Amino acid sequence: MNTVAPLIDTAAIRSEFPILATSTEDGRPLIYLDNAATSQKPRAVIDAIRHYYEHDNANVHRGLYDLSRRATEAYEGARDRIARFIGAAFADEVIWVRGATEGINLVAHSWGGANLKRGDEIVLSVLEHHSNIVPWQLIAERTGAVVRFVDIDEQGRIRLDELRAVLASGHARIVAIGHVSNAIGTIHPVQEIARLAHEAGALLVVDGAQGAPHLKIDVQALGCDFYALSGHKMCGPMGIGALWGRRELLDAMPPYMGGGEMIDYVGTDGSTFKTSPHRFEAGTPNVGGAIGLAAAADYLDGIGHDALWSHEQELTRYGLEVLGGTDGITIFGPHDAAERTAVFSFALEGVHPHDVATIVDVEGVAVRAGHHCCQPLMRRLGVPATTRASCYLYNTTTEIDALARALERARAVFR
Amino acid sequence: MDRSTPPLNSLFQELILEHYKRPRNKGELPDPDVSIHMKNPTCGDEVHLQMHVKDGVIANAMFVGEGCSISQASISMMTQLVKGKPVDEALGLAAQFTRMMHGDADAARDKRMGDLRSLAGVAKFPVRVKCALLGWNALEEGVGKTG
Ligand SMILES: Cc1ncc(COP(=O)(O)O)c(C=O)c1O
Numbered sequence: 001m002n003t004v005a006p007l008i009d010t011a012a013i014r015s016e017f018p019i020l021a022t023s024t025e026d027g028r029p030l031i032y033l034d035n036a037a038t039s040q041k042p043r044a045v046i047d048a049i050r051h052y053y054e055h056d057n058a059n060v061h062r063g064l065y066d067l068s069r070r071a072t073e074a075y076e077g078a079r080d081r082i083a084r085f086i087g088a089a090f091a092d093e094v095i096w097v098r099g100a101t102e103g104i105n106l107v108a109h110s111w112g113g114a115n116l117k118r119g120d121e122i123v124l125s126v127l128e129h130h131s132n133i134v135p136w137q138l139i140a141e142r143t144g145a146v147v148r149f150v151d152i153d154e155q156g157r158i159r160l161d162e163l164r165a166v167l168a169s170g171h172a173r174i175v176a177i178g179h180v181s182n183a184i185g186t187i188h189p190v191q192e193i194a195r196l197a198h199e200a201g202a203l204l205v206v207d208g209a210q211g212a213p214h215l216k217i218d219v220q221a222l223g224c225d226f227y228a229l230s231g232h233k234m235c236g237p238m239g240i241g242a243l244w245g246r247r248e249l250l251d252a253m254p255p256y257m258g259g260g261e262m263i264d265y266v267g268t269d270g271s272t273f274k275t276s277p278h279r280f281e282a283g284t285p286n287v288g289g290a291i292g293l294a295a296a297a298d299y300l301d302g303i304g305h306d307a308l309w310s311h312e313q314e315l316t317r318y319g320l321e322v323l324g325g326t327d328g329i330t331i332f333g334p335h336d337a338a339e340r341t342a343v344f345s346f347a348l349e350g351v352h353p354h355d356v357a358t359i360v361d362v363e364g365v366a367v368r369a370g371h372h373c374c375q376p377l378m379r380r381l382g383v384p385a386t387t388r389a390s391c392y393l394y395n396t397t398t399e400i401d402a403l404a405r406a407l408e409r410a411r412a413v414f415r
Numbered sequence: 416m417d418r419s420t421p422p423l424n425s426l427f428q429e430l431i432l433e434h435y436k437r438p439r440n441k442g443e444l445p446d447p448d449v450s451i452h453m454k455n456p457t458c459g460d461e462v463h464l465q466m467h468v469k470d471g472v473i474a475n476a477m478f479v480g481e482g483c484s485i486s487q488a489s490i491s492m493m494t495q496l497v498k499g500k501p502v503d504e505a506l507g508l509a510a511q512f513t514r515m516m517h518g519d520a521d522a523a524r525d526k527r528m529g530d531l532r533s534l535a536g537v538a539k540f541p542v543r544v545k546c547a548l549l550g551w552n553a554l555e556e557g558v559g560k561t562g
Contacts (some may be wrong), residue, residue: 089501309545352484354458355427362423371460382461384481414484 007307015395016042028364030066031399034184036390037368038232039213041296045066045235052288060287061261061278064323070289075287078294081293082242085297086227087218094251095243095277096285100209101131102396103228104176105338106280107205108135110253112174112225118144121171121262126380127159127181130373132207133309136176145173152380153357156333160177160192167200175204179211179227182331183374183388185316187215187344194223205247209233213392214312214341216305219244236296240289243280248277310394315391318398323389326407342391344368345372348407351414354385359413360387363406365399425536429490434488434530439452439495451557452548456478456554460486460546464553466492472506473497473558478550485534485543490529490550502558509551 014020017040021030026306032040058068076091079373083091097103116122126149133147140147150163158177166172175197180187190206197204203225211217211227213234219227226245255262255273259282264272268397273279300308316337322330325402328349334340348356357369367389371378378385389403428513447465453511460482469473476494480487493512497505515522516538523527523535537547 352483354460354543354546355485358426358543359423378459384461409423413423414432 007310008303008393010311010394010396013303016044017212017394018046021393024364028398029309031365031402032317033389033391033395033403034366034368034390035213035395036210036372036388038238038393039235039392041237042235042299043063043085044297044299045237045292047095049237049288049292052291056154057288059284061184066345071287073156074291075285077349078290080167081224081294082290083244085217085230085301086212086242086244087220088246089220091282092275092277093244093247095245095250095261095280096242096290097228098239098242098286099230099232100228101230103226104132104205104207105135107226107228107244108139110256110280111203111249112139112143112145114138114252116140116145116173117142119171120145120173121166121169122147123150123163123166123172123175124134125152125177126376127152127156127158127183127186127188128173128176128178128376129182129207129209130375132176132178132205136174146171146204146379147238149173149376150227152186152377155335155339156181156381157339158188158193158229159194160189161320163193163196166342167196167202170200172197172200172202176204176207177204178207178209180214180341181333181374181377181388182210182343182390183372183377184345185340185390187211187339190222190224198223210343213300214308216309218403225249231293231296232294234296235287235299236293240286242293245276250280253280256280258375259283261285293408297351301341302403303393312342312391312394315395315397315400316340318397319344319389319391322397322400322404322406326404326411328411332386343388344390345388347383347386348410351410353385355414356387356407356410359410360403360406363391363402363409365403365406366401416553428536430530430533430535431464431484431488435484438487440477440491440492440498441479443475443479444475449557451534451553452551454528455482455486455545457508458483458546458547459521461483462486462499462550463552464550464557466557468502468558471503472501473499478552478553482549483546484545485537485546486549489531489534489547489552490533493550496529496531497554505554506558509555512551515550516547 005275019040023162058071062071080091083094194204205226206224208229209228212229228243231240262282333344369387444465446518448468449466453465462480464478530543
């Protein structure tokens with residue numbers, strides 16, 4: 001197979017991820033193709049976290065001593081870094097959360113709780129991850145709002161004609177959509193969706209869990225109102241993520257959780273709260289996580305988003321061709337590489353996804369089988385589950401070849 | 416300790432694939448006394464077990480389901496084995512099968528288990544054990560309800 005010369009040096013990149021040098025229990029190299037679930041971590045991120053705990057650890061915003069000042073500086077510096085990473089106008093528009101799940105719950109609970117009323121509509125797509133469905137169902141139940149789903153076309157792309165039709169009711173207050181589908185890799189046209197949502201008087205919440213790891217994010221250019229991301233999917237640690245929101249929206253939103261760090265004044269007759277972002281950050285935060293995430297942003301920006309995109313597009317084209325050319329395989333999602341990321345979710349004729357994953361695992365390749373937290377999508381595709389291989393910057397076409405061979409093996413076992 | 420991955424053929428035995436492709440007792444049973452639906456939410460495997468139980472004996476057992484080869488072959492073999500057996504004996508087989516899934520070598524040699532012995536290799540794939548047990552869990556819950 002002819003491949004375009006990669007713009008990034010995968011061998012060098014792989015050497016920066018300690019886990020990729022480890023092997024499976026029976027001594028095979030690790031072929032990790034479950035990046036949509038979580039990414040591996042480069043040494044720079046691991047070192048930044050270790051450095052924090054070895055040199056700068058103290059609680060933030062509290063102590064008047066040097067160490068606490070250093071911890072606070074590093075923590076707020078990390079906020080600036082993430083603001084820059086996503087193109088935010090102001091650092092105080094970035095709220096630390098545990099991940100995309102908490103970010104979306106925060107918006108649903110706080111903005112939704114204060115603003116939604118009976119008959120209002122929340123518009124989602126059938127492609128959404130459960131964490132961009134369930135929080136909206138919960139707030140709809142509490143407020144009397146209604147959740148509506150927009151369908152996808154045969155290639156797993158959101159149907160904008162249907163979105164327009166749903167928005168025409170005039171009742172939509174929120175549109176919540178994933179930037180990139182974790183299940184089939186579709187990249188949504190967020191700018192266009194933002195325009196449609198705003199014309200209809202609705203806000204746009206973007207679930208960026210799979211967008212931030214792969215695409216250059218500029219929240220202002222995207223035109224959305226909220227953007228949620230998870231650190232662990234973009235080379236950062238687990239347990240940290242960010243929610244970005246437009247300042248004027250955040251300033252008008254009530255607290256999400258109550259506790260220390262988020263108050264101005266606490267009296268026995270009531271309390272007043274800090275402004276955003278601290279208003280939404282009750283309790284001792286994950287300082288080490290924030291610092292690790294900032295290091296991940298440095299790392300990804302250092303690689304360069306153009307190089308990252310070219311490499312992943314090469315993997316996407318290669319995977320569509322090689323895996324798509326395997327007998328009995330149906331790959332879901334867009335056919336055109338430019339409309340998707342290197343997430344290959346497929347059905348293998350005659351072999352259940354669960355069996356595929358076991359056989360592929362025996363061959364040393366880590367993939368995922370199941371509904372990928374997208375049950376409505378599985379129903380829409382008419383399958384109980386899919387097998388999913390999802391790539392990241394350190395994956396290679398050779399690894400895709402190994403997967404293709406393992407799939408031939410699966411077909412042979414079940415012939 | 417041998418930590419290498421067990422060979423695939425210890426898992427996907429001919430007999431398992433044969434039951435998967437050509438399941439026995441698959442279909443709806445009219446007027447069942449016992450009707451149990453079981454689902455594994457993590458992987459989506461699903462079985463619906465229906466039985467006639469008369470005077471403490473499983474007179475008939477059928478199932479419908481969807482899922483991986485292990486879950487579907489296991490319940491296919493199970494319906495074959497328990498049909499015509501007293502409920503107590505069927506529960507004893509369920510206990511024996513569970514032991515087999517936890518790696519008990521004596522259980523894996525027990526002739527009473529019939530075709531189900533071909534599933535002994537599943538014990539070496541811990542994440543797949545719940546697949547093999549799905550139908551048996553339905554049986555235990557189902558006769559528990561009539562008893
Ligand atoms: C599209 C999408 N949204 C949301 C999430 C939830 O992310 P987290 O579990 O990190 O909060 C995920 C991760 O599984 C995802 O892929």
